[in-house]
Amino acid sequence: MQVGIAGSPQSGKTTLFRLLTGMAGSHAASTSNLGVMEVPDERLKALGDTYKVRKTIYARIDLLDIQPYKGQEFLNAVRNLDALVVVIACFMGEPGVEDSLDFLAGMEAEFYLADLASVEGRLERLRTNKAKPVSQSELPFLDKCKTAIEAEVPLRDVDFSPHEQDFVSNFAFYSVKPIILAPNIAEEHLGAGSYPGMEEINRLAQERGYRVVPFSGMVEEEIESLDEESRVEFLMAYGLTQPGTARIARAAYDALGLISFFTMNPNEVRAWTIKRGTKARQAAGKIHSDMERGFIKADVVSFEDFSRHGSIKACRDRGLVRLEGKDYVVQDGDIINVRFNV
Ligand SMILES: Nc1nc2c(ncn2[C@@H]2O[C@H](COP(=O)(O)OP(=O)(O)O)[C@@H](O)[C@H]2O)c(=O)[nH]1
Numbered sequence: 001m002q003v004g005i006a007g008s009p010q011s012g013k014t015t016l017f018r019l020l021t022g023m024a025g026s027h028a029a030s031t032s033n034l035g036v037m038e039v040p041d042e043r044l045k046a047l048g049d050t051y052k053v054r055k056t057i058y059a060r061i062d063l064l065d066i067q068p069y070k071g072q073e074f075l076n077a078v079r080n081l082d083a084l085v086v087v088i089a090c091f092m093g094e095p096g097v098e099d100s101l102d103f104l105a106g107m108e109a110e111f112y113l114a115d116l117a118s119v120e121g122r123l124e125r126l127r128t129n130k131a132k133p134v135s136q137s138e139l140p141f142l143d144k145c146k147t148a149i150e151a152e153v154p155l156r157d158v159d160f161s162p163h164e165q166d167f168v169s170n171f172a173f174y175s176v177k178p179i180i181l182a183p184n185i186a187e188e189h190l191g192a193g194s195y196p197g198m199e200e201i202n203r204l205a206q207e208r209g210y211r212v213v214p215f216s217g218m219v220e221e222e223i224e225s226l227d228e229e230s231r232v233e234f235l236m237a238y239g240l241t242q243p244g245t246a247r248i249a250r251a252a253y254d255a256l257g258l259i260s261f262f263t264m265n266p267n268e269v270r271a272w273t274i275k276r277g278t279k280a281r282q283a284a285g286k287i288h289s290d291m292e293r294g295f296i297k298a299d300v301v302s303f304e305d306f307s308r309h310g311s312i313k314a315c316r317d318r319g320l321v322r323l324e325g326k327d328y329v330v331q332d333g334d335i336i337n338v339r340f341n342v
């Protein structure tokens, strides 16, 4: 899974990239920066604090700071990404907002054109017998895509059957990628309840189904340099409980349809990433292939139960630690101990 940061020049993409990855010196203007971001999780932190473990290992996602911002070069950079964070330069006032929204509109238009070209290319090959339809449902599927794109409905908003969804994965469509808008706002607007462009951004997001998560590049760079305690104080002064960047990472993770389950041992608590709907045996395979192969059962307690009763032991005493089999569908926040034998 890889998320990209896109936006108009000077909107704060590289600043956001640095904040999310902790990678200093990612300044290069000519190449796209690639890094890894941690996905903050209050639940995992609470688990780690309760058991005073040495290490808390958060989920991680690949992140790309996309340099090109239009044309084929931009499309190539975005092609294999699973979601996009689009930075909006609200800290520059109305002109910045306008630039950024122009970028967004241009990007959406390029996505439609590229998707339309993919669909029409395929239709043409079928029409001229250069290729055979995968099945008799391929033509109706292609027509459905074409109709949507021509009406400027992004493919992510089209109701595809599971069968059609398989077709979708065979194309490198652009308009299926989830988008999160990240207004980069000035310090004076942080915690103020409004910022330049807010209404327009929210209206647009509502229309398109985009999430909006504001942050302040400059303020958050200041926060970076503080110790944990001062950081909390600093945020509270703005009426915030966590930095915008933390919420952006979280929003991207959610937009990808990813959830976490947790494991713990005396040394560490750790989040593991799975797709929603993953069953216990496959989930165990994320930890180790032996656990998948030799899977017997899993002890599972939900984070909510843990949080309510304060410890795993308290949950066990109340019968809240469930013994689940291989086909159990793992839920977000499950605390899991895999029993296996190889
Ligand atoms: N005042 C202000 N400046 C910012 C903020 N975020 C980024 N900048 C500045 O804007 C410039 C462009 O930022 P950068 O992250 O390199 O933008 P990019 O071109 O989108 O990668 C840099 O000089 C940043 O210091 C912000 O929130 N407030």
Ligand SMILES: [Mg+2]
Pocket (backbone or CB within 6 Å): 013, 014, 015, 029
């Ligand atoms: Mg940059």
